[in-house]
Amino acid sequence: MPASQALSGSGLKVSTFKTGTTRVSYQQVETVFRNAIHLSKDPAIAFRAGQKINVMAYGLYGYALLSSPTRAEGIYFTTKYSRVLGAIADVIFSRDEDTATYALEPLLSRNHNDDVYRFAMEFAFAALITLCRDVYGGSFGILRLRAAYSAPAHARIYKRMFQCPISFDQPKNELEFNAGWIDHPMVRPDPITNVMAAEMCERFLGKAKGYGGVAADIRRALLEHPGRFPSIEAMAAELSIHPRTLRRKLEAEQVTYRDVVAEVRMKLAVEYLRNTRMTNEEIAARLDYSDAANFRHAFARWTGRSPSDFRAG
Template sequence: MIRGTWSLTEPLIPVNMPATMVRLGVENGLQQSDLLHNTQLNGEMLTDPATRLSYQQLLTLVNNLIKLYPGQTLGLDLGNALNINQYGMLGYAILSCADIRSALQLGVKYHSLIDPAFTFEIIEQDDTTAIRLTAHIPFEPIYRMLCDVFVANFASLGRFLIGQPDMQPIEVHLNHPKPDYADQYQQYFQCPVLFDQPRTELIVDSSLLDLPLIMADQATANMAESQCAEILSRLGPKEGIAAKVRRILLQNPGHFPPVDVVASHLATSTRTLSRSLQELGTSYQRILDEIRKEMAIEYLRNSSLPIEEVAALVGYSDPSNFRKAFRRWTGRAPSYYRKELS
């Protein structure tokens, strides 16, 4: 394992959110013992603030919840159930920020205190801003659930922080196919919800970023952020290895370095890098494919470039190989996204 990264077996995840998952399941008629099956957790541990879960334990818990949960809206329900208290000291710091922009910036800086397997970023444009998720979890059902949790939770927390329960994003984009329960999203968002998108993100009016938080207190925010910094330095990992690989690959989009060059950037060997990614259930090739997929969908949706040029821009000299790869990534032909755009 590369120093400074996280693995499936390290106890990194605070108990707050897993406890909320169990509570949501029980409120929907499930047995706590069934939800905790094979997790090595018990009810007492869920109430102990010192408890930290490994990713192996969390994935087992999430799999149990997905398998047993009545209905298909688990991610949306969980995102709506998570409140600011579940974010621990980071939540306390966010609650005290001056405005939405500073709260988001604080979240970007310290999100790994909550979950080092995802990152998010804020892309400000003129009139709109994208709050964008990148998840480094290679398990498809869990990834889909996390996308739903992300959009539902960020929207509900935004409403709570500014005291405007009717506030809605402009659009919600989801990086997965349209599910059977697509109409349920309208119960959470009174705005267009688009599927099969390059990325999972909330599109909001940029003016929202300057709205003051109803519990803003600069002295409290400074104190809480100092505590977050101290906790982060004590815990160690600040960026997962999958996020580091992704960042290197995106430095020069379309000209992706081979795995040995990426390893050299990380001051390690190809073998050690491959082993570290394997422990997370992913690989260099899988991360590269995800980036290529995102870029290809972006080009197909938002440009009139021929398929041959799109293929070249994501690193394929042979368009037929690109078409095969694209169908493997998305289950659809490139023309599907081009037709939808038209």
Template sequence: MVDALVIEISRRFGRLTRKKTRSLKPSKVGTQLSSTSAQEFKRNPQPLASVGPFLPTASQHRELPCCDKKSPHARMPATGKPTPACLPLYKAFELSSPPAPTIAHREATRWHSTADMTGHSPLRPALQTMFGTAVGRRLGCSDSTMNSPGPTDRLYDATKLSAIVDVLAGQGILHREALRDIGVSIEALHAPGTLVSITQLLQACRTALRLSKDPHLPYVIGSSIHVSTYGMYGYAILCSTDFRRTMQFASGYHALAAPLGRITFSETDSDAGWTFDPIVHEATDARLYRFLVELQIGIFISLHRDVMGSSFTPSEIRLAYRKPDDFSITEDLVGCPVRFGGPANGMSFDRSWLDARPQFGNRTTYAAVEALCNDLISDLSLRIGVAGKVRTLLLQNIAHPPTLEAIAETLGTTTRTLRRQLQRQDTSFRELLDDMRSQVAMKYLRETAMTNEDIAFSLGFSDVTNFRHAFRRWTGKSPGEFRPPRPR
């Protein structure tokens, strides 16, 4: 059914946009698109989770029978929710309703208009440290060529946000209170594909501190997070055949775990352990700093017990702050001494734990899952920085993509600055456009029965011959050779 919808809508929208564009001068197409894109992007500045079919614009959506023609929203009916007739369409196009203008989204607009374009923000150095090393190493890039994610970039699974909300719910706190000012509904929270930002996670932590009186809240939340909640990242941790390799993997791929700080593993002659440096500095927000540390300690212990057995017990917990009066980890909770006022935050354990044989280790499965995690890291890197924002804007109307000048105006910068920022990510506007078109084309060829002509027009090509030439340049194959054989 979805394939049929995609085919029909692609044909209909292709004709609509071609007819509309013929009456415009080429120089005005990008300008017209930039006006819609700018409003849409500033209202909802989240990157898409994956490459999907091209997205209908406001005018195209109004051509649908389910749309209220007076709707102020570019993507939704006036009710703000899809009508029953709209649901299959929005599933096909992977769309969702524009979120309410919460504090998190107002903050997001501010970050996007200032910090993300200038490269300066309080969280930027910590994000560069956490993200650049892991991703850069996987992709063969140096830190200088990797743009770090912005604090408002929605890149991460909602695992940690869900854990916070669920623990608060267990204490009698309503979901709507726990999610207030976060910009995520309870329905979206547990839906696959929902992505959140570091800003949203930090806001959720602040909200939890405000609502709960539990003196052990952050540790309890961390203890509720298990390897099963981390998807492929957790599965790789579980099926590793060597615990030392497990530790290396966990730290090297930590970018997949919605990191709220930098983790480092080390081993000596007598013990081994983790250190944790939160993304928030203690001098900036001491309570949030402590919350993040104790949350991560809870995660450390929970994951170690998942893979090493429920009897795992650390030998020492070290905290780089004085013992507070409001909330803290206690020896009764963790089963080992807790030292306050040390030089760093971390957890130590007897290194003999690393010599044990993993119960669920499987070499073949680990290799396959590690390869999937490499793909996830690569996908994550494509959605960060300025290049990620350009991709998002291009996908909003891949049939008639905005010009470089229009995108620069939408992002509040100049074309010269935008070109320079893309060069820092080892890419260019032309490369991003070709990449978007090639990925969408391959998706159509693999998953739909659309003709080459329909695909060509849906991607903005003037005729099918130009599309065939471009596709061969992208893949080395013709569209016919790439399309899977039809079942007889």
């Protein structure tokens, strides 16, 4: 299926996906899904698309999931930030003694008879299982899948895809799995990274949603890849605009690229000092300073205090 045909009528172009700052609305997603339903002859296309959404596709949020101290905290993060993550379905988690369940409700359509509802759920089921395998380990599996819609013509694919009993025309869309998976230790716990990522998700990115203009695009791009502070030329390429155009847009917003980078560095430094035990050397490395002395000088310039004084309160 040509990408241009899949995107037809959505207002999106292939070139818009070459930058990490592109934001896509639910209406645009619905348009693309309807195009896929109409154009594709592959009944498993929604499953295959969902399987391509691995944990690193979520950027900063993916780091937070992978670094969660426990799997229970990772689940809490997933359900709390599902819409911020770009999920196409709301996610609710429940657990009893032996089993755990993710209940999903599509955001694109509430009509169980709508093809987009079924397509969105197939995508969401596959994407959630892919995410769970990235976080829990490749051997993760589910016990049962329940779908609120009627069995489609390609229902046989479900059994092959999910390797578990499948039920249609159910009250809810649910994935059920062994609760023991939650009690296993995380594969890659990293409290420092988790604190940083979760704080940024809650505070900084939440605020950024209300900002407009190219400066906000730069902030989001920098925070989606913390520790990477590219040149203005590299950032312009990422935003698919000429460096002169980027400078002109920033000038119109009465800010410079250096100002935006310094702001992001300062906010990250404050979060590190408040919420982690990282040393000045470790923070300097995270913020791409050549050494701790340069970081201390920069922090004093931003706040009028040394990092040690700030941390002491």
